[in-house]
Amino acid sequence: MTNQEVCMIGTASIKGRRALPLVAFAAVASLVTACTAGGADGGEDSSGTTTITVMAGAQDLPDTMIADFEQKNPGIKVKHILTDPTRLNTMLAAGQPPDIASGPAVGSANNNARGLATDLTPFLAKSTVLKEDDLQSVNDSFRWDGKRSGAGPIYGIVKDWSQDATLWYNTALFDAAGVPHLSDTKAISYDDLLQIAKKLTVAKGGTTTVHGLGLEWAWSLYGPMSAMVMQQGGQLYNDDLTKIDLTTPQARRAFQWYVDFAKAGVGPTSLNPLADGSDFPTFSAGRMAITQDGYWFGGNFTGADALKTVRMAPAPTMGDSRVNPTYGGQGWWIPAKSKNKDAAWKLMEYYMAGPPAEARASSGWGLPSLKSLMTRLPQDKPWQKDAYAVAQNELQYAKPLPDSPYISMDALNATLDKHLQSAIKGNATVDQATAAATKEINKALAQGKDQVG
Template sequence: MNAQTRISRRIIIRSLAIAAALPLVAGCTVGSPGSSSGGNSGEATITLMAGAQDLSDKQIAEFEAANPGIKINLIVTDPTRLNTMLAAGSPPDIVAGGALGSANFNARGLATDLTPFLEKSQVLKEDDLQPVNDGFRWDGSHSGKGPLYGIVKDWSQDASLWYNTALFDKASVPYLSETEPTSYDELLQIAKKLTVADGGTTASYGLGLEWAWTLYGPMSAMVLQQGGNLYNDDLSKIDFTTDQARRAFQWYVDFANAGVGPTSLNPLPDASDFSTFAAGRMAITQDGYWFGGNFATPEALKTVRMAPAPVMGETRANPTYSGQGWWIPEQAKNKDAAWKLMEYYMAGAPAQARASSGWGLPALKSLMAKLPQELPYQKAAYNVAQNELQYAVPLPDSPYITIDLLNTTIDKYLQKAIKNEMSVRDACAALTDELNQALAHGKEQIG
């Protein structure tokens, strides 16, 4: 299972829970954004490639009832199928994907500039977009500025921590601060105290890192926290041989060797921390605000709290590792209809439901007030999340490589270092060489 598929798995799990648990607001009619180069938005079938339950059956029916003549055909996220469809010139009308990683699609000219639609929209407004949406901007050489090529559906500052106070009490470990960050070195020591072994197995993990989902995101953040950067200025070269990058890489090796949490060499069966954490077999998990949406049901674990992102260095940074959203391919046939669905999903009933459930921070400023604060853990998590917003920073996004390739290559050399097949220094050097070869190839292809 590759990294993009694993991230999609998380989205599917979250969307399933939202679809099953949340009521819908009926009768929401969205406005038309105006003309496009696509087909007739009044008589169209929108092909949406997204998570299996990004749109529930009820939401699809609601949208189709409010927009006669438009039908939705949902196909489950499949990177291989998407590439085939793009190459054939018959892509989906909407594709789900991360803002982080969109530079590659944008540099290849695969996405539609949404600025003309946004300018005419009566539903989505430029000044209502949270800064996280800037990850979908592309000025021809860098992401973060220029025209908008996608819209985030919801997001989280993914370096945040969630922990189970019952396991802290059992191990006589003090709770984490709600305002002051723990250093990564301290976090590893805490995780060792919280890890419970039972013979040759681990009865309870001290810390989960969602290793199966991303490595580039947290490592890049660790480097930023130390005042460094993995890339050069034009994002054509990467360097894991700097002191900052090697320190981040070494920490992951130390984490694995300490046996305090799952890794790719010791993975969880479902490639997700949630079930293990919810079962009381993991004390801390590094997950964003969205993770709290799991605990709003009566039967859910009640001893949960949220804490700030840990730090490696002097600079606090708590970025999003993805910023999942939707984009419209340049060769999409039904852009007008696709935009109507974008409006509905990003600002209508689905967006309001996502925000009020706590499944991520909303990508629209106007929806922030809907975040739940009824339960004690929700109020506390809301306060932590609001304080962490000042430390939200974008991660570098090179147009010459995919996030999937970054993650799999990093993991390859982490495994070699963990198994003592290579020293950390040699692994970082080899990792740098292999990624720079991929970056050079990608730059040659894009031009």
């Protein structure tokens, strides 16, 4: 997704798994006079038809899906506008939001803390097709109890998700390097993973022809580093999520591992990125042995000409506790000032529990949000059966990431990357870099707390 408005106030991306940016709401409101809100016009017309506005990605809500919904719900029309965080923030500030907006569960705390989203608990209680007890635990990251995410009323529904620390690997490259295949059930340590990546990396004439390991560095640093800390029994934030500490032994170890990874030259970093910013083209071309991606990654290999030597493995661990979270969990939410909540909920039911949800599950592009749809995941091919078994076993290690309402995932990732680069280049020691990152993030958290109140 890109920011196209002149009054730009933030960015968000990564394959629908990146959080919306944290902005000063008052500052957004001051821009409304200079920037159009984009018009969430809708409501009931003279014929009794209600038009709902939905802000979602083009691939998430195609015209054929809209036509099918409208045919099944003749009193409702859907106006689709493409996801644009800047436009959404402007519409929210103007009090003219879309009736449905998209965004990740991990990262929703800021919206919920500011009262921007609708409590969906009453809708779930009345629904005959979408039941609260059928929701996968990933949806708990959309919960907000007034102080933190993970508990209380639910303010969004995840459309699909993955445990993003899992590994995918090319068995042919393992065989060529004489490296044993990864276990389907036993988690490899991050230290051992780095050593294996060194054996799998192939360089000729100063050019890397095979990357041993890809981390999707450009997509998330906070997610995997936070999971590494949790695996060691530590925590990044204080109890009220107003301060972070990257200087603890657990956080420092995670930071050091990323520095070691970069210096080993076994995979892309922000200092040596892939041209397209994604592991898939390189992995599918047989030029990357391992990539750290969620279950959704397997959806790439369903075609007749797809890579036949792909396999999935459990998330690596940095401590005694196995933790495999989702870094985002893209979903839909209904803004608090939506004028057509009942009609919007009809589309939510259709999209999250109807034919679109069934099709998403059957495609393998992520795990379904509903427990009842889990058996629809593809298992026709041997590697799909193996991946399904790994995914089912990994569910027990799914734990939510801490989500402070006072800072965005984009800001966290950018700050971590900045100070990782400093340490990788040798401009700062790991101790200096983690201390500087802690200071910078805590300053942003304090500003965010002032904004939210």
